[in-house]
Amino acid sequence: MSVTSVNPATTSxxxxxxxxQSQMESNVRSYPxxxxxxxxxxxxxxxxxxEGTKYLDCLAGAGTxxxxxxxxxVIKSIQDTLTSGLPxxxxxxxxxxxxxxxxxxxxHLPGGKEAYCLQFCGPSGADxxxxxVKLAKTYTGRSTVISFSGGYHGMTHGSLAMTGNLSAKNAVNNLMPGVQFMPYPHEYRCPLGLGGEAGVDALTYFFENFIEDVESGVTKPAAVILEAIQGEGGVVTAxxxxxxxIREVTAKHDIVLILDEVQAGFARSGKMFAFEHAGIEPDVIVMSKAVGGGLPLAVLxxxxxxxxxxxxxxxxxxxxNQMAMGTGLAVLDTIKTQNLAQNAQERGDFLQAELKKLAQEFPCxxxxxGRGLMIGVEIVDERLTADHMGSFPGDxxxxxxIQTACFNNQLLLEKGGRNGTVIRLLCPLIISHDECVEVIARFKKSVAQAIESVRG
Structure with a gap:
């Protein structure tokens, strides 16, 4: 495509x-x-x-x-670092x-520096x-990994191999071998078709039996990697x-348990890390996004x-990246001193309660x-027949x-989940009650407009 000139005097x-941007950047761009x-x-x-239009941001750099x-x-940290003379x-x-x-x-890690050490990696969560995974293979001498359907761990060759979504994988051959996928519990779409506690109990038993069954056909893995709350997979809470x-079985068999907290970590779930809701301690914690205060940083x-x-x-x-460590330190201090984990929990509880009220008005x-300020709203076609668990097909x-209508109503949010049927809210942890009220008002208006435009 040749680059043509655009006259700002005759164009918005x-x-x-x-x-x-479309003339100068690759087709890979997505958010624009x-x-x-x-x-x-x-x-x-x-x-x-x-153009001066203000938008309420419930995307927040995909949680960054x-x-x-x-x-x-954060601004003061950047200014202080720049004037400090540090490289x-x-x-x-x-x-x-x-x-x-x-x-x-x-x-902030369970057991602190007596239990954990840090490894600074490349600048992204995928790195x-x-x-x-490389560390787990080094430690165990084994070569395979268990991941979970719906999980997202990045777009690099190895991390993509461990990611559930097929859209990016289908175009790339010869991804990292030795990845075994297992089903992840889902409160609305149980992968075993059981639903409720019966589905959770069956999947819990299935994992243990799979690892310990000498006829499972799968050799002992080096690692199990998962998200305690799947983000891109549609805000699915473990x-x-x-x-x-999973923690009990991996510890028993000396399998490295890796918790990917890239999106759910740093108070977003109402606790510092999402795995804390289960009271477990991972062997390796993957951290990025919020850990750098908006600047590129990834840490294990x-x-x-x-x-x-x-x-x-x-x-x-x-x-x-010294500046990212400075902004990251500012974020950690602010989360602690302003008790933003509690704010995330309280604001998230309010948003979920209001969204559930909207579900009574809008059966779609x-x-x-979700947990805290990591919320998913699954959009369905309630005009079709529900399955035996009472779940309607996604729409x-x-x-x-709805996402487009939200944008037109100056509300920024993202979609995710299977076939893009889940509206995702990743509000900043500092969001106020009044701003949450505004989120609901704009979302309600947008859902009504979207239904009218799509279904008439």
């Missing part, structure tokens, strides 16, 4: 920048297709485009911006800032999942007893027993679920129309 300002705006400024839970946009503590890049050499960030992050059984928390690396056994140029809302066309 958003359109001007979006057209230029669903949220067609060019951002001029942002503060807290609000984003302003280049725990404190919202341009939080004063912005140090490989894995330490600095006083890195030391403070490391100590603070370890203090960290790659490192975690049942407590299922997680506890490794139980000391499993730190099997030799020096330089896994490296990465950008693992010494088939299920509302991806209506979900897409």
């Amino acid at each position: 300002t958003n359109e001007y920048y979006l057209t230029r 297709r669903k949220l067609p705006l060019a951002i001029a400024e942002a503060l807290g839970c609000w984003v302003t485009d280049v 911006l725990a404190l919202g946009h341009n939080h004063p503590a 912005l890049h140090t490989l894995d050499l330490t600095t006083p800032l890195k030391d403070a960030f490391t100590e603070s992050l370890l203090s 960290a999942t790659e490192a975690a 049942p407590v007893k299922w997680l506890q059984k 928390g490794i139980k000391r027993k499993f730190d099997a690396w030799q020096p330089a056994g896994h490296t990465g140029t950008f693992r010494g 809302i088939g299920n509302v679920r 991806g066309a209506l979900a897409a129309a």
